[in-house]
Amino acid sequence: MKRKQIKKITTYIFGIIISIALLSSCSDFLEIEPKESVDESVAITDKKSLQTALRGLYRAVGSNSYYGDGFVALGFVPSGDVEFNVNDNLSNFSFRADASEFVSVWASIYSTINIANHILLVTPTLTDVSLTDTERNKAIGEAYFVRALAYFDLARGWGGVPIKTKPTVNIKDEEKIKRSTREETYAFVLNELEEAEKHLGNDINRVRATKSAVWALKARLYLYTQDWDKAAEYATKVINISNAYKLTETYSGWFKNNVTQTQESILEIAYSAQNQNSLRARMTLLTRGGSYRFRPADAVIATLRNPATGGSRVDLLDSATQGGVKQFAGALYYRSPATDPAYVLRLAEQYLIRAESLARQEHLEQARLDINRIRSRANLQDIPTGKSKQELLDIILAERRLEFLWEAHRYFDLVRAGKLQTEVAKLKPNVVVKPYFNVFPIPINEVELGKLEQNPNY
Structure with missing residues (x-):
């Protein structure tokens, strides 16, 4: 041409x-x-x-x-x-x-x-x-x-x-x-x-695609296609990039106090006062200037507020009294103006990808160690030794549920695990989830x- x-x-x-x-x-x-x-x-x-x-x-x-x-x-x-x-x-x-x-x-x-x-x-x-x-x-x-x-x-x-x-x-x-x-x-x-x-190249840029982001998305892709060796390999490549990526010391350290582009972020989408993130309004309580369209369900609120199961991930919840009733909302997006970043890839996912891939291959002790890295950061007790493969896989799914509550993961995780119908039924027994909704x-x-x-x- x-x-x-x-x-x-x-x-x-x-x-x-x-x-x-x-x-x-x-x-x-x-x-x-x-x-x-x-x-x-x-x-x-x-x-x-x-x-x-x-x-x-x-x-x-x-x-x-x-x-x-x-x-x-x-x-x-x-x-x-x-x-x-x-x-x-x-x-x-x-x-x-x-x-x-x-x-x-x-x-x-x-x-x-x-x-x-x-x-x-x-x-x-x-x-x-x-x-x-x-x-x-x-x-x-x-x-x-x-x-x-x-x-x-x-x-x-x-x-x-x-x-x-x-x-x-x-x-x-x-x-x-x-x-x-x-x-x-x-x-x-x-x-x-x-x-x-x-x-x-090998540069580190948390708001633009880099080779690290490629490896992280490859790890996620291999997880979905059940190539466990490759999923673990690429997750490890990201985790092992020295002085580039690490988990924040506290769970909320990657999003609270107006921080952006922490060492946990592999790729996040930046916003500005002129180009705002609409999730902030839709997640935020009316008393805080939001439209409050998304509300955490009672079961997940209870799980997060229980120190034994939620730990410091309770920081994902905000609450206020509206109309005389205490209401809960998401706390991941809160800035004014709404310059909150959207999180596409972060390091916590790479640990859980590797944990799942290792567990699938019967490397149970290595998988347990990765799970505990994520749980420790959330102020939760370590998973003890002696868990079976299926027990560890169930724990990983539960960790992903809370770790990524307000990110684009849970529905897709339940589908690929073959548990959409059974898990939703526990929370919504009156809702029929037909198999074709996968x-x-x-x-x-x-x-x-x-x-x-x-x-x-x-």
């Missing part, structure tokens, strides 16, 4: 991307009509505009419907541990293909992918003499990483999805791509991470207009 053609196409694409990014602060799902033409000033044509595009890429990851709210809510609400105060569809497992919770998240993740696709198309062709090879490679590596993260999140939520690697030039002319299987999608994610690893419904517009095959029984 000639350079002029690439410039014309990328100018058009980037205009659409910028429009979507500017409108992404709205919580409602919007249908955006693409413009006929776009000013060339918004295209990626040099080092400066490439850096603008990369900032837009991370902003897309942190958008309201992705790690800034929507996708994270899909990870913790349909688990029985969190109630959605204004919409009980997720809380009560009334999964619908036309529900905005699924439609907006799907669209937001694919919008993020489209930005990454655009960067990957254009960056190799840039001729700006001020753009060094190191900077070019880093930009390519970051785009590969974000695209891997996006497809991983799609796969664990919806199963196999259409794999799009070319940027959309015109929405009306968008190529119709059939769904890949979940296995094929995970294989694509691994290939993306391999490419990212080739292009990224995946989300493909959004109705993608089925009717995009001709995608719907997940069974939806």
